[in-house]
Each structure stands twice: as C-alpha cells, then as structure tokens.
Amino acid sequence: MTPALNYDNKDGSDNKYGSQHRWLLSSLLIAIVLLSLAPSLRLLFEALSDLTQGRQSPLWQVLNSASTWRALWHSLYTSGLGMLIALILGSLFAFAITLTNVRGKAWLVFCFMLPMMIPPQVTALSWLQLFGPASPLLKSIGMAPPLGSPQPLYSAEGIALLLGIQSAPLVFLALRTSLLSLPQELIEAARISGAKQTQVWGHIILPVTRSGLIAGGAMAFISSLGNFGIPAMLGIPAGYYVLPTLIYQRMANFGTGVLAEMAALSLLIGLLALAGVALQQQLMNRSRFGLGGHSGRSHDFTLGSWRSLVTATLVGILLIILVAPLLALIISSLVPAMGVPLNAETATLNAYAEVMGRQGATWRAVNNSLWLAGSAAVVLMLLSLPLAYRLQRLPERWRGVVLSAIEIPYALPGVVLAIACILLFVRPLPIINVALYGTLGLIFIAYLARFLVVCVKPVAASLAQLDPSLEEAAQLAGAGPWRRLGSIILPLVAPALFAGGLLVFLLAVNELTVSALLWSAGNETLGVLIFNLDEGGESVLASAVSVLVVIMVASLMLTLSLLAPRLPKGVIPWQS
Amino acid sequence: MAELGMAVPSSAGLSIDRVTKRFGEQTAVDALSLTINPGEFVALLGPSGCGKTTMLRMLAGFETINDGTIQLANRTLASADTHVPPEQRNMAMVFQSYALWPHMSVADNVGYPVKLRGLRGAAYHQKVQQALALVELDAYADRMPQALSGGQRQRVALARCLVSDPSVVLLDEPLANLDRHLRATMEHSFRDFHRRTGATLVYVTHDQTEAMALADKIAVMKAGKLVQWGAPETLYRQPRTAWVAGFIGQGSQLRVAAGHPGKLLEGAALMRGLNTIKSERTQSVLVRPEHIQISAAPASSATPIHNQLAAQVENVIFRGERYELSLRLPSGEILLAYHHTAPDLGSQVAVDLQQGWCLEPEQ
Numbered sequence: 001m002t003p004a005l006n007y008d009n010k011d012g013s014d015n016k017y018g019s020q021h022r023w024l025l026s027s028l029l030i031a032i033v034l035l036s037l038a039p040s041l042r043l044l045f046e047a048l049s050d051l052t053q054g055r056q057s058p059l060w061q062v063l064n065s066a067s068t069w070r071a072l073w074h075s076l077y078t079s080g081l082g083m084l085i086a087l088i089l090g091s092l093f094a095f096a097i098t099l100t101n102v103r104g105k106a107w108l109v110f111c112f113m114l115p116m117m118i119p120p121q122v123t124a125l126s127w128l129q130l131f132g133p134a135s136p137l138l139k140s141i142g143m144a145p146p147l148g149s150p151q152p153l154y155s156a157e158g159i160a161l162l163l164g165i166q167s168a169p170l171v172f173l174a175l176r177t178s179l180l181s182l183p184q185e186l187i188e189a190a191r192i193s194g195a196k197q198t199q200v201w202g203h204i205i206l207p208v209t210r211s212g213l214i215a216g217g218a219m220a221f222i223s224s225l226g227n228f229g230i231p232a233m234l235g236i237p238a239g240y241y242v243l244p245t246l247i248y249q250r251m252a253n254f255g256t257g258v259l260a261e262m263a264a265l266s267l268l269i270g271l272l273a274l275a276g277v278a279l280q281q282q283l284m285n286r287s288r289f290g291l292g293g294h295s296g297r298s299h300d301f302t303l304g305s306w307r308s309l310v311t312a313t314l315v316g317i318l319l320i321i322l323v324a325p326l327l328a329l330i331i332s333s334l335v336p337a338m339g340v341p342l343n344a345e346t347a348t349l350n351a352y353a354e355v356m357g358r359q360g361a362t363w364r365a366v367n368n369s370l371w372l373a374g375s376a377a378v379v380l381m382l383l384s385l386p387l388a389y390r391l392q393r394l395p396e397r398w399r400g401v402v403l404s405a406i407e408i409p410y411a412l413p414g415v416v417l418a419i420a421c422i423l424l425f426v427r428p429l430p431i432i433n434v435a436l437y438g439t440l441g442l443i444f445i446a447y448l449a450r451f452l453v454v455c456v457k458p459v460a461a462s463l464a465q466l467d468p469s470l471e472e473a474a475q476l477a478g479a480g481p482w483r484r485l486g487s488i489i490l491p492l493v494a495p496a497l498f499a500g501g502l503l504v505f506l507l508a509v510n511e512l513t514v515s516a517l518l519w520s521a522g523n524e525t526l527g528v529l530i531f532n533l534d535e536g537g538e539s540v541l542a543s544a545v546s547v548l549v550v551i552m553v554a555s556l557m558l559t560l561s562l563l564a565p566r567l568p569k570g571v572i573p574w575q576s
Numbered sequence: 577m578a579e580l581g582m583a584v585p586s587s588a589g590l591s592i593d594r595v596t597k598r599f600g601e602q603t604a605v606d607a608l609s610l611t612i613n614p615g616e617f618v619a620l621l622g623p624s625g626c627g628k629t630t631m632l633r634m635l636a637g638f639e640t641i642n643d644g645t646i647q648l649a650n651r652t653l654a655s656a657d658t659h660v661p662p663e664q665r666n667m668a669m670v671f672q673s674y675a676l677w678p679h680m681s682v683a684d685n686v687g688y689p690v691k692l693r694g695l696r697g698a699a700y701h702q703k704v705q706q707a708l709a710l711v712e713l714d715a716y717a718d719r720m721p722q723a724l725s726g727g728q729r730q731r732v733a734l735a736r737c738l739v740s741d742p743s744v745v746l747l748d749e750p751l752a753n754l755d756r757h758l759r760a761t762m763e764h765s766f767r768d769f770h771r772r773t774g775a776t777l778v779y780v781t782h783d784q785t786e787a788m789a790l791a792d793k794i795a796v797m798k799a800g801k802l803v804q805w806g807a808p809e810t811l812y813r814q815p816r817t818a819w820v821a822g823f824i825g826q827g828s829q830l831r832v833a834a835g836h837p838g839k840l841l842e843g844a845a846l847m848r849g850l851n852t853i854k855s856e857r858t859q860s861v862l863v864r865p866e867h868i869q870i871s872a873a874p875a876s877s878a879t880p881i882h883n884q885l886a887a888q889v890e891n892v893i894f895r896g897e898r899y900e901l902s903l904r905l906p907s908g909e910i911l912l913a914y915h916h917t918a919p920d921l922g923s924q925v926a927v928d929l930q931q932g933w934c935l936e937p938e939q
Binding site for chain 1: 636637638661662663664665666667668669671672673675677678679688689692693736740
C-alpha cells in the first residue's frame, strides 16, 4: 500500500509544514518590513552620503550652523518643560483615578484622554482663541486685554504648556498601567503589617511604579519633540523655531534644493527620538516584571471627607485645560469676524455654512482627508490580518525585530518621515515612470507606512490571546489554511481589526505633520487646511473646521469605547 | 480525504513505531512504540512533562516527528520526511479548553467538520441533530457555547468529534477543568460514547484513577519513554518497576530476601523473605493493602507466630467505608493496610501478608 498523501517536510525541526500559503504570507511579511525600513534607510544614506566632502558635506554644514543649535535648544527646552507639565498633570490624574474612590472615573478618564486625540493644531487654535486681545470669549465677557497687548501663548512657555497638556495622557497611561499591574495583595500585605495609607504610598506604590513614571515621562518628551502643530501655530508667528518647524520653514522657503541638509537635520531629530523610544521600552519592560497575584483592579483607597474636594479639583483642572479652550473655539466659530464679541445679535452660523456649503478649498481638503484616511484604514486592515497571523508564527525574537521595523515610521517624528518620503519619491519611479512627488499618492504611501503598526498591534494582541486550540480544532476538522483564516480567525479578531482601522482613520484624518511637507495646491488635507486658514488670518473659519474635527474625534472615540469590551486590553489607547 | 459515508472503516488501528521528538537539546518523546487496535480505548498516562501531550499532538499532526513512523491502517501519517497535515488525517480531538468557536452556535460548531466535507441541506442537519442527540444536547442547538456549563461544553466538543466519523478520536486531559462531581458524570459519558461509536480513542491524562476507570489499555510514560503498556488490571497487579507501582494504586514496597522481578510471592514465601537479616533483603516487593490481614496482637509480641508479623499502629485515617492504617514493622518499614475498625494509636497488631509482587530495580 502506498501512503495516500505525503507532504515533504525538509525542515523537520519545526512543526510547520511548507506550503503555498506560508510562502505567500512570508513574502508579504518580508515585503512590508523592507517597505517600512526603506524611507529611514534612504534618509540615512542621504544624510551620510557626502561625508567625504568634509566641511562641504551637508551634515557638517548643518552641525556648524548656529540656527541648528538654537532650534535644538528650543526643542529640548519646550519638550523638557512640556514633559514636566505632563508628569505633574498625568501622575495627579493617574494616582487619583486608579488608587482612590473619586467619583465619575470613566468620564474623568475619557475627558482627560481627549486632548491626546485632538490634533495639535486644533489644540493650539483653541488656546489662541482663549487668550489675547482678539479673543471672542474674553470680548464676550468683557475681559479682553487692550488692543496691541501681546498674545501670551506666542512664547516658549506657551508652547511648553500646550505640549504638556497634549502629552499628559501618555504619562497617565504609562502610570495607570503600572499601577493596575500592582497586585492588590502587595498593598494588603503592607496594611496588615501595620502601614498607614500614607506609608503604603511611600513604601510600596511609589517604588514599584517609579519605572512607569519614568517611561511615561520619556514618552511625553519624545512625543513633544516630534510635535509640529503646536510649535508651528505658536512659534512661527513669534520667530521661535524648534527642529521640526525649522525643517518646515526651510523646505517652504527653498524647496527640494535643501533636501540634503534637511535630511541631516532630520537624522538629528530621528536619532534623538529613537534613543528616547529605546529608553522608554526598556523601562516599560522593567516595570512589568514578575508581579504575581491578582492585578488589573483599581485600589479603592477611601478618601473620606476629601473625596468631594479631590473630585472637584480634577474637574476644575479639566475645565481649565479642556472645556475653556473648547468653549473659546466654539465661540470663535460663531462670531462674524475676529474681535467681535458674541451676543444674540452677532451670533451666526456663517462660518459653518462656508465650510460645509462652498465647493472651495475647504471642501476639497475635507474630501482629500476623508479619502486618504478611509482608504489607508481599509488597506491597512486588509494587510494587518495576514501580517499579524504570520507574525504570530515567528519565533519570539524575530517577532520583536519585525514589530520594531514596522514601528519605526510611527516612532519617528512626522517631519522626519515626510523628508524621508520626499527623498524616496522625489524622482519618478523607475520602470513605470510615475512621479509621486506632489500628488496625493505620496501622502497615501506615507500614511500607510506611518500607521501600519497602529493597525497591526491590536490584531496581533487579539491573536496572541486566542486559544491556539481553536484553530487546531478547525484544522483537525479538515479546514485548510485559508479556510481557517476566513471562517475561524477573522470572525474572532474582527473587533480588534475594526478597532485598528478606526484608530488609523482617527489619526490619519487629522494628520498635519506629514502632510504639511507633502501637500501641494489641490492636495490639501484637513490638518493643513486648519493651519493654512489660521496663518491666513481666517481664524473664524479655522475655528469652525476645528469644532467639526473635535466633534468627529469625540464620536469616533466613543464608538471605539463601545467596542472596548470585545477587545484585548491595551488596544484602545485611552483605556488600559 | 475520506468523503462522509464512504466505505472507510470508522475506526482504524494506529501503529506507532519508535517515534522520537526533540525540542532543541531536549528529547520530549524517546523512541516510543505502541500498537493500538481498531476500536481500542487507550490512555497515555504519566506525570506532567512526561511527553504524553507531545505524543498526542504528533498523532494529530500538530507536531512533526524527528524519527520513527506513525501509521494509520497502513497509511503512513508521519515519519522523518513525511508529514500529513492535520486537516487530512481524518482525526478528531477534544481539547483541554474544549476549543469551541465562540462566534458559532452549538449546532454550527458541531456541523463545521461535515460542512467542510461538502455536506449541505437536510443531510447536514440530520447529521448534526444525530450527533447532538448522542450527547443529549439536541435542545441546545441554537445556544452559543458561552451560555453552556462546563460539562455541556465538553459534550458539544464530543459531538463535534463524532459527527465526521473520524478514524481516531484524541482527548487531551478533557476532565482537567471540571469539578469532581462532573468528572464522574463525564467519565460515564466517555465510556458510553466509546461503546456506542466503537471509535479508536487515545486519551491523555495524568490521573491514574481516570485512566484505570476508562481505558482498555494504558501506556505509562516517564521522561519521554514508555515504562509499561498493558491493561489496567495488569498495571495494577503486575507493575514492572517500583515507579509504576508507586504511581498506580496504593500499596507498600518492602525489601525481602526471596523471589525475582516479575514473580508473585505467596504468603509463606513472602513472610520467610521478610524475616531475614537486613543485608540479605535485596528484592523490592509490592504489597497491596487488600492483601494484608490484621488481627489483634498475640499476648506476647516477643513470640511471633511463624506466619504473622507484629506491627505498631502509627496513624489511622477514616476513609468512609474503611480505615486506612499506617503500620510500622519491626524492620522500620511502613506498611499501608485497610481495616474495618480503628485500633488505638501506638497499639500492637498482628499482620498477615497474603501475597506480594516482585519489582524490577529502578535504573
């Protein structure tokens, strides 16, 4: 008798058997890794290529220019100060919400996380509407400073304040994760040994969560370093340049002629950011080490008579950092022109009619952004499932390498990725001879590279949680690889896949940093539109667009929050 | 692949020949050979880490093998250079976690294997209905698995196994997650399932009572090697080594100066062998508690009757139907015995050993 079906298995050492589907998935994986690395490698090559020219090389020139060092100092100063503000705000909220019994935790968390998802240019715009002589809010309540007095936010400290508010949720999340992984028993053991609540804090909680705090600080610093929207809206009018805005300004003034120098500058920020990421990941790993026991619960320290006071403090802070600026933004969108106070006679919806009704640049930008974000989300969802599926079957060490590779375009500051993409595509593509530079296609490709990891991570997390026997049972039942992927795996990871797609859409639709350098007339995005309207003095229109953006962001976040019970932990960035 | 209803024997014999599996440096299964007859209920028994689950996963095809062959009714499923993927082996498996697909109803879960074999319409529904009826879950067809209790999920997993008439059904510690009461019920449904389907069953467990209660034959494994292969009665009465004797059933191991490995010692020979000086007592013998008779101690323990030993009661445990006694013999060895009353701690009793089984020395 002959064996019915033989499958050659040359590599008898592992338990996977070669077949067509594995080859396809592996090639997809390799292609994606190479494409993710291509922009960064191109940038590295460009920045280092002319080193032989000595003093004439772009890197040497950039390093010798006073403006580079000034911008670097500005970057470090604003990001450092921003990190401090983020640490104070973030740890206050993390400790209060995770460890005590304050009221309305779910809403406090949602509102505190909102600034992270609101695009930076909208944050900057709303704060600009809150202060200064032309503020419609201050005009309306008769508290506006006299005309000609300076806008206090056009300063290094103003930039740092907004950077701090925007990145405080990162500190909050890192600290909250580390607090939630603190087993209840550790605290109970300390209490039974005779420690008072305050002693438990000093002896147990702070030491155990210290690395979470440092990691959160590092994340806030990196995120501030790469932020473009806030220093662009607040710094450029005051002539205060940080590294990303310096690159933007040079590119706006001199175009692709200074690409080599800009590549060298980008390398500088890129290395700074990647060093920060490495530091932060190391600390995160350390903060997670072997804490056994029951974790994942909040520790309800009773605040007693302090409960209302603490709740009121948190609400008060949220009123200042979130509600007041948004209120100013809404008021600005309802007045006929800047400087006019809002009252029953002046209130008008003209700005919204202009934004929604006219078929001008505004509508085109909204259209562009929706298309770009929508198709990026769809394409990435399609790629993520096979990619994560193959990734799951890699040895752990290789899985880490691949994840790092696809993480790079996301971890790099947007300006750096944009410069890298310009370098890669400034000449027409060989063979097919298609020029991508100056088209929406380039922005699309940059979005795919940047947000791939955002979509893959939830899917990978969901796959990792899946009991492998679910797939094995289908295999024994007679289902081949594609069949299993479609009828077993896909339905089970669908919520995570959908969440990943929504996250990509949320991030891409408001994206400014990458598109600020890649856009061209006719190809504006929503992020660029707000920036351009404000620069052109159309603050009212910019406010109206921004209000619509905030509404969209908040409703997408709510949709994702509703999905949360069906998702693995940590998929939704504002929940842990 | 076997089409449903084709003239493929619903159960087939498995022949495992010198199968070896290495994970890097470590050898998980070492040259294991077993011949399993069609329709046999076989248990792979051993402590955790002995390689029994790896063996089961090699049978299913989730792991390749490094050496040896696995044949199913003369068809080679796996060897060093052959590997039939699991989906083409016509096997079924009950997983420790049941592995019910949470996005499918009970009926869809059970029907999935036959749907893949192209069955549709009335024939499909009938097949699913039959399978569910066999595990008495026909009323639950439209429920989702999450809405079922542990025992019911277990039975859905069983129904999913039998629906496609597999050649072999594999069970991976299926009772590990259930409470004691449910275990007894499920043991009954496994026996029932085996009787009704006549399928070849391979059952992995670390629980010797479970294996003894269910299987026709048991393969006892230790550190990747087969230690003994036989019917439950054989393993209990004639364990090969001291380790198997200790792993299966209760009993005491004494040193005697009589017999040789694989021999049964009758009472008189056993007692003679025990009453020898220590240096001559080199043979290990297993004495089961049911082969020990206890009577009140003779008036003077200094003059033992030739067929009895004096022993001191060290511990008494009430087990419901009887008492379990730990007795210390004059040689210092501990003897486990049953009795219907509880003697006082520290009192002397007379012990009569009826038979003992001589064991191989441990390597």
